[in-house]
Amino acid sequence: MTGERVYETIVIGGGPAGATAARRLALAGRHTLLIDAARFPRPKACGGGLTGNVQRFLDFPIDSVVENAVTETLCMFRGRRTILLKPVGLNVAMVRRDLFDHLLVKKALEAGANLKDGTRVRRLERKNDRWRVETTKGAYESQTVIGADGAAGRTGEAAGLRREKRLGIALDCEVSVPRERFERFKRRAIFDFGIVPRGYGWSFPKGDRFSIGVGTTEKHFPEAREHLRLLIARHESLRGAKVLDTRGAPLPFWKGFEPLARQGVFLVGDAAGLVDPLSGEGISYAIRSGILAARFVDEKISGGANAEGGYTETVEKEISRGFAFALRLAEIFFTHPRLCYFIGVRSISVNNVFARLISGEIDYAQLYEELAASFPGRVYRALKPVLKRWKAA
Ligand SMILES: Cc1cc2nc3c(=O)[nH]c(=O)nc-3n(C[C@H](O)[C@H](O)[C@H](O)COP(=O)(O)OP(=O)(O)OC[C@H]3O[C@@H](n4cnc5c(N)ncnc54)[C@H](O)[C@@H]3O)c2cc1C
Incomplete structure (x- = not known):
């Protein structure tokens, strides 16, 4: 094999x-x-909402690809019981994924990485302590591999990792509306809870259009298109909108602690199932796990004996422990969406706590503590009329 086909690490x-x-x-x-x-720039089904941690983790500015900032949310339950909220400090950067991802790839090249795009990996094989990566344009070899091939990626399986996944589904589309309408709503995200089973619908402003989507933690979502159509028809900002593009994709929700590296193969992002089980957010975790994997791959190449174990443990500590709280919240939320909407989503104090999570100021463990401290009174107040009726009967 020639020198240009042998690398210290291959990122798929x-x-x-x-x-x-x-x-x-x-x-x-x-x-x-x-x-x-x-081939980059390439499209990707995604709302394109970036939490504060994205800029915090990256070592270069992303302002050039940020289209808008969301500072207010319009929440509703099945199109009704609408409430406009302006949580303190809410500031979500909105990006087009083709441009954002292209910037990240350009930054990798600028740092000295080599790129083969338009090249699909077909097979991954272990050969004499190395990995042979067979692609549509020939084979490459490396000591270590990073599996970053997304929700439908096969790298994990080939390395004996993540044989079982917990896949939800999301469908999104871009819609264009008249300019003056877009200007009016360009800082507003819309969330419609209860519109889909075990999930929600959203509308995010992006550039000069809206990105509309529905997502669920359910494996099957046959009525997704119908829900999407309903979402567009229901909302004032979207009425008469022209649908430009519709794309669906699996969402690999986090499902529990598991090994994420083995024999020099390290899984990151969606390929590692690092999607928030409550919100479906995945970009900041993809970036965070990419940074951690790079650290442990570097250690492995330098002869580190337990880089794989170190990576799994660190992801657990820095990412997945938070997901364990998110999973608990998701179970409560998706089992009792109506109750949670009225006592949680509509509450400005709960929204303020979530805004701090989104900005990266607090993590899920702190969020859970703050919610648990404020919730008993709230639950009591919400249930008071029911208790009253029960006592009177
Ligand atoms: C509809 C929808 C809306 C979403 N909205 C948001 C949001 O608003 N905010 C947020 O934070 N997250 C959102 N997410 C989640 C987010 O998109 C993912 O978590 C994120 O893209 C994960 O990044 P990644 O690098 O792990 O994988 P990806 O971005 O999926 O990248 C994987 C790459 O691997 C390549 N690849 C796959 N197979 C092969 C192969 N065999 N050979 C070579 N290359 C291969 C693909 O071409 C792709 O470029 C959304 C997801 C969906 C589906």
Whole structure:
């Protein structure tokens, strides 16, 4: 095999997780190859909402690709009981994924990583302590591999990791509305809870259009298109909107603690199932895991004996422990959406706590503590009329 086909590490997938890992490894001086089936800039089904941690984790500014900032939310339950909320400090950057991901890939190249895009990985094989990565454009070899091939990726399986996944589904589309209407609503995200079973619908302003979607933690979602149509028909800001593009994709929700690395293969982002089980957010976790994987891959190449175990443990500590709280909240929320909507979503104090989570000021463990402290009184107040009726009967 020629020199240009042998690398210290090969990153499969150039989304936020893979591009970040490739940049960090190249900056560390590692001979890195980034492979992606698509050609950049490439589209990706996504709301494009970035939490505060995204900019915090990245080592370069992303302002050039931020289209708008969301500062208020219009929440509703099945199109009714609407409430406009302006949580303190809410500021969600909205991006188009084709442009955002392209920026991240360019930053990986700038750092010295090599890119083969338009190249699909077909097979991953272990050969004499190395990995042979067979692609549509020939084979490559490396000591370590980063599996960043997203929700439908096969790298994990090939390395004997994550044989079972917990896949939900999301469908989104872009719609254009008259300019003056967009201007009126350009800082507003809309959330419709209860519109889909075990999920929600959203509308995010982006550039000069809205990104509308519905997502669920359920495995099957046959009425997704119908729900999406309903969402568009219901909302003032979207009435008469022209639907430009509709895309569906699996959402690999976090399902529990599990090994994420083995024999020099490290899984990151969606390929590692690092999607928030409550909100469906995945970009900041993709980036965070990309950074962590780069650190442990670097250690592995330097001869570290337990880099794989170290990676799994660190992801557990820095990401998945928070997901365990999110999963608990998701169970409560999706089992009792109406009750949670009235006592939680409509409450400005609950929204303020979530705004702090979104900005990266607090993590899920702190959020859970704050909610648990304020909830007993709230639950009591919400149930008071029911208790009264029960006593009177
Ligand atoms: C409808 C929808 C809306 C969402 N909205 C949001 C949101 O608003 N905010 C948020 O934070 N998250 C959102 N998410 C989740 C977010 O999109 C993902 O968590 C994020 O993209 C994960 O990044 P990644 O790098 O792990 O994977 P991806 O971005 O999926 O990148 C994987 C890459 O791997 C490549 N690839 C796959 N297979 C191969 C192969 N065999 N060979 C070579 N390359 C391959 C693909 O071409 C792709 O470029 C949403 C998801 C969906 C489906």
